[in-house]
Amino acid sequence: MINMLDGKTILVTGASSGIGRAVAKFFSIQGCCVVIAGQSESRLNETLSLLSGNGHFSVTGDLSDVEQLKAMMDSVFNKVGALDGIIHCAGIQKTLPLQALKESDFDDIFSVNVKSAQFLAKNFRRKGRYNKDGASLVFISSVAATCGEPAISTYSASKAALIGLTKSLASELSRNKIRVNCIAPGHVETEMAIEFSKQLTNEQLAYIKAKHPLGLGKPEDVAHAAAFLASDLSRWVTGTTLCVDGGYSAQ
Numbered sequence: 001m002i003n004m005l006d007g008k009t010i011l012v013t014g015a016s017s018g019i020g021r022a023v024a025k026f027f028s029i030q031g032c033c034v035v036i037a038g039q040s041e042s043r044l045n046e047t048l049s050l051l052s053g054n055g056h057f058s059v060t061g062d063l064s065d066v067e068q069l070k071a072m073m074d075s076v077f078n079k080v081g082a083l084d085g086i087i088h089c090a091g092i093q094k095t096l097p098l099q100a101l102k103e104s105d106f107d108d109i110f111s112v113n114v115k116s117a118q119f120l121a122k123n124f125r126r127k128g129r130y131n132k133d134g135a136s137l138v139f140i141s142s143v144a145a146t147c148g149e150p151a152i153s154t155y156s157a158s159k160a161a162l163i164g165l166t167k168s169l170a171s172e173l174s175r176n177k178i179r180v181n182c183i184a185p186g187h188v189e190t191e192m193a194i195e196f197s198k199q200l201t202n203e204q205l206a207y208i209k210a211k212h213p214l215g216l217g218k219p220e221d222v223a224h225a226a227a228f229l230a231s232d233l234s235r236w237v238t239g240t241t242l243c244v245d246g247g248y249s250a251q
């Protein structure tokens with residue numbers, strides 16, 4: 001197979017675990033220089049140790065804080081110059097029935113999942129920060145954006161917001177040759193999903209499995225889709241949401 005991402009430099013957020021870590025690993029195998037972002041320095045170092053090739057590095061900070069996000073983007077720019085893309089995997093999920101939901105939960109979920117995406121786009125779009133011959137921005141939404149499940153209404157709303165953000169930003173940034181797309185995964189076996197599963201009964205777990213005709217996903221399944229959207233193979237694709245969900249949303 002050709003190296004889809006040879007010579008590209010791509011920022012992967014949420015790379016200290018789960019989907020982001022798998023994206024960073026696969027992108028490094030595809031010849032990409034990967035800049036990884038997260039909050040836990042030790043887990044980012046673990047990710048770095050798993051990457052192929054040289055020149056990768058990490059930046060740490062809280063992406064829900066616009067000042068910290070800006071500082072992280074500034075330090076990336078100072079080190080590598082223009083990026084070819086960003087895969088924004090950082091996100092949080094909280095299982096909260098309405099009676100347990102607090103205002104602070106809503107604010108946390110929207111700050112990490114939506115505000116970070118909006119301000120990453122704003123910082124990426126600045127002159128000199130993106131490859132002006134073509135760049136790619138990918139958000140990670142969820143099947144929860146379009147298929148309802150109980151006790152995750154705020155998470156679902158935040159993931160639906162990413163689909164709206166994707167479409168409007170795709171229109172706005174096409175003149176800058178920045179493509180903006182979204183991936184909507186089904187249940188992928190990561191730390192986040194394992195935490196979520198702990199709160200479920202065996203019956204609920206069986207129900208989730210049954211809703212994925214091709215079985216549950218692996219982080220690599222999302223990484224492969226992200227590689228397509230980051231690569232020049234998708235040069236005519238923008239504003240879309242690619243469902244990577246084992247058939248969950250096909251029913």
Ligand SMILES: NC(=O)c1ccc[n+]([C@@H]2O[C@H](COP(=O)([O-])OP(=O)(O)OC[C@H]3O[C@@H](n4cnc5c(N)ncnc54)[C@H](OP(=O)(O)O)[C@@H]3O)[C@@H](O)[C@H]2O)c1
Binds near residue numbers: 018019140186188
């Ligand atoms: N797993 C699934 O089944 C599934 C399904 C659909 C969509 N998704 C979405 O896919 C994305 C990745 O999920 P995952 O399962 O890989 O989750 P995960 O293993 O919990 O990883 C989440 C990542 O986000 C980072 N992060 C969280 N808050 C942050 C903040 N304020 N600033 C910077 N980084 C932050 C974490 O870094 P630190 O730990 O260092 O803070 C971690 O690297 C999320 O957006 C999630 O909503 C997941």
